[in-house]
Amino acid sequence: xxxxxxxxxxxxxxxxxxxxxxxxxxxxxxxxxxxxxxxxxxxxxxxxxxxxxxxxxxxxxxxxxxxxxxxxxxxxxxxxxxxxxxxxxxxxxxxxxxxxxxxxxxxxxxxxxxxxxxxxxxxxxxxxxxxxxxxxxxxxxxxxxxxxxxxxxxxxxxxxxxxxxxxxxxxxxxxxxxxxxxxxxxxxxxxxxxxxxxxxxxxxxxxxxxxxxxxxxxxxxxxxxxxxxxxxxxxxxxxxxxxxxxxx
Amino acid sequence: xxxxxxxxxxxxxxxxxxxxxxxxxxxxxxxxxxxxxxxxxxxxxxxxxxxxxxxxxxxxxxxxxxxxxxxxxxxxxxxxxxxxxxxxxxxxxxxxxxxxxxxxxxxxxxxxxxxxxxxxxxxxxxxxxxxxxxxxxxxxxxxxxxxxxxxxxxxxxxxxxxxxxxxxxxxxxxxxxxxxxxxxxxxxxxxxxxxxxxxxxxxxxxxxxxxxxxxxxxxxx
Numbered sequence: 001x002x003x004x005x006x007x008x009x010x011x012x013x014x015x016x017x018x019x020x021x022x023x024x025x026x027x028x029x030x031x032x033x034x035x036x037x038x039x040x041x042x043x044x045x046x047x048x049x050x051x052x053x054x055x056x057x058x059x060x061x062x063x064x065x066x067x068x069x070x071x072x073x074x075x076x077x078x079x080x081x082x083x084x085x086x087x088x089x090x091x092x093x094x095x096x097x098x099x100x101x102x103x104x105x106x107x108x109x110x111x112x113x114x115x116x117x118x119x120x121x122x123x124x125x126x127x128x129x130x131x132x133x134x135x136x137x138x139x140x141x142x143x144x145x146x147x148x149x150x151x152x153x154x155x156x157x158x159x160x161x162x163x164x165x166x167x168x169x170x171x172x173x174x175x176x177x178x179x180x181x182x183x184x185x186x187x188x189x190x191x192x193x194x195x196x197x198x199x200x201x202x203x204x205x206x207x208x209x210x211x212x213x214x215x216x217x218x219x220x221x222x223x224x225x226x227x228x229x230x231x232x233x234x235x236x237x238x239x240x241x242x243x244x245x246x247x248x
Numbered sequence: 249x250x251x252x253x254x255x256x257x258x259x260x261x262x263x264x265x266x267x268x269x270x271x272x273x274x275x276x277x278x279x280x281x282x283x284x285x286x287x288x289x290x291x292x293x294x295x296x297x298x299x300x301x302x303x304x305x306x307x308x309x310x311x312x313x314x315x316x317x318x319x320x321x322x323x324x325x326x327x328x329x330x331x332x333x334x335x336x337x338x339x340x341x342x343x344x345x346x347x348x349x350x351x352x353x354x355x356x357x358x359x360x361x362x363x364x365x366x367x368x369x370x371x372x373x374x375x376x377x378x379x380x381x382x383x384x385x386x387x388x389x390x391x392x393x394x395x396x397x398x399x400x401x402x403x404x405x406x407x408x409x410x411x412x413x414x415x416x417x418x419x420x421x422x423x424x425x426x427x428x429x430x431x432x433x434x435x436x437x438x439x440x441x442x443x444x445x446x447x448x449x450x451x452x453x454x455x456x457x458x459x460x461x462x463x464x465x466x467x468x469x
Binding site for chain 2: 082
């Protein structure tokens with residue numbers, strides 16, 4: 001389980017997260033929605049220890065992430081797959097080597113086992129046959145799929161997606177959404193998906209949380225989200241910011 | 249060690265072996281110019297075999313290490329800053345972290361060690377090329393024979409000169425790679441920021457090379 005309690009994070013004078021309390025239950029897919037620049041990615045990076053909160057608690061499987069020593073943090077990260085917004089593939093490496101990176105880090109896997117797992121991960125995201133290609137030779141959607149393969153190759157317990165469908169056409173967005181659902185069902189992973197694409201959020205999430213002005217404004221199932229009368233949430237869902245004006 | 253050991257050889261080839269052509273090119277023309285200018289300066293007053301002295305001393309003590317260092321500050325330092333800067337702004341360094349790699353061990357340590365180990369090798373070749381070019385110039389363009397040039401070479405030669413040259417080069421290698429890594433790692437923003445980091449890396453490491461050059465002369469000579 002992932003638990004955030006009273007998390008605060010500021011960059012200089014700009015307070016991005018004011019007081020974030022959120023729980024991600026084992027096995028669920030939680031979509032975190034919110035306007036651009038509200039700190040959704042910051043939230044994700046605090047979970048994996050890439051950013052340290054100024055205050056509050058971030059726990060993964062009971063371990064207080066900011067307090068972990070380097071070796072413990074790396075041990076925890078082996079249980080977490082992270083899918084970056086623009087894939088963040090290593091551009092000097094082939095697709096195979098990109099997906100194999102996390103597996104090689106484990107240190108105990110034989111080369112043929114690594115090859116088997118890379119092939120398996122690429123087949124899951126329907127990218128088999130692209131092993132020898134370089135990231136520059138792939139489309140945006142293909143890069144995201146390889147990024148997903150890299151994240152799942154180590155068989156993590158948690159998958160964190162940072163805007164996985166941003167910049168993709170509607171068809172490719174649907175393909176990525178289906179892959180997210182497939183990973184949740186087949187691998188039984190707990191997923192946190194940062195997005196501002198409401199169609200995606202309703203399609204993939206068990207619960208939806210909205211981040212607004214540094215706090216979690218709303219958490220609920222897709223049905224509850226669709227039915228809420230909270231003007232901020234409604235304004236975001238319907239693309240009508242005027243609804244949120246005047247809301248506390 | 250397990251992380252950076254395997255990467256070290258690749259970085260040594262990239263930073264050292266790949267830098268040899270440009271370093272040898274510059275050293276060759278420096279050797280030619282040194283021989284010609286020495287001959288021009290010494291006309292009449294000083295025996296011409298002192299051309300060998302000047303080529304050897306200047307090349308090994310100063311121009312070999314410093315010109316090679318400045319060249320590699322441009323080639324290697326800029327390359328490292330641009331590469332790591334791009335990795336930073338495209339979240340590749342964050343991706344390394346999420347895959348449980350320590351970016352310092354994976355990206356920085358192999359480059360620092362490669363710079364420390366390979367700059368002296370490149371400078372040793374550059375020194376040899378400079379002296380060789382000076383000799384070829386002396387026997388072909390100046391009124392000097394090989395025995396006379398060699399006499400000049402040996403006249404004030406001290407083995408410590410070579411040690412001095414290599415110590416200096418190792419420090420230049422460390423500075424160029426460390427500054428490149430620092431500015432690359434601390435890049436914030438996009439493509440423009442990568443360009444800024446690259447420029448800063450070259451300027452700062454070039455300045456530090458000159459400062460270190462004076463420092464080693466004051467301390468060791």
